Amino acid sequence: MLPYKELARLDKLVHEPARLAILTALSACTLAEFLFLQELTGLTKGNLSSHLAKLEKAELIVIDKHFIRKKIPQTTVRITDEGRAAVDRHWKQLASIHRAIQRQGAHNENHIVSRTTLT
Amino acid sequence: MLPYKELARLDKLVHEPARLAILTALSACTLAEFLFLQELTGLTKGNLSSHLAKLEKAELIVIDKHFIRKKIPQTTVRITDEGRAAVDRHWKQLASIHRAIQRQGAHNENHIVSRTTLT
DNA sequence: AGAACCAGTTTGTAATGTAAACCTAAAAAA
């Protein structure tokens, strides 16, 4: 596929900044506490909560809500294999698209203009 | 800034897939025709039109609507210096954040879990 | 004249992301 087309079609579930941050952070953890994740990403609790819900629905993460000593609520999050694959793929895709474009830009001297010159 | 925080705060005007594609394409051109850009990115006319409007409003591009031989309407687009700087910065920022995270991941053996372990 | 086409723009709408308000329970203060 043309690199610009690929770029325009990136998976927005993963690409969205807050979720890319969450997924990337999680892919470096075995398990993460809600509040830890919040500190890491700088998101508000509300936003973190709803982004996590969206990621869980897509089965990219698993959320576990429980209580510490039957008292304090704690939410922990793990990335799924599918989630890890998705975020990995996304970073690789970004890099590969960017490389492809830079190579192309280098050899046509940056003067593409019209449809008629499209190769 | 913590890399995950930086990631979560990326400029969405530039980061959005369609617009990142448009800006990146334009930064490799001196000038581009509307229809050429459409072919390159695979966007529909409607979407391309509204994304372009948004980018123009932010002064990242300049749009010129004119007629060929006073007959056929033609819209051409150029990226501004500001736009070129923004898209350039964005790609560099993505790469640098990713590098920073990979380095960090490498030396703490991927078991970060809770706030109390945050360095 | 009418039909089809071209090059885009505008409109309508469903989904998105965010901040602010809210909830439940525990700990601290009065």
Add this chain to the structure above:
DNA sequence: TTTTTTAGGTTTACATTACAAACTGGTTCT
């Protein structure tokens, strides 16, 4: 003991967004 504050999130409300579909104004074909 009652009240207040804090902790750990969730839910709600709203403004913004992105997209597809419908539309516009002109042109060429028949």
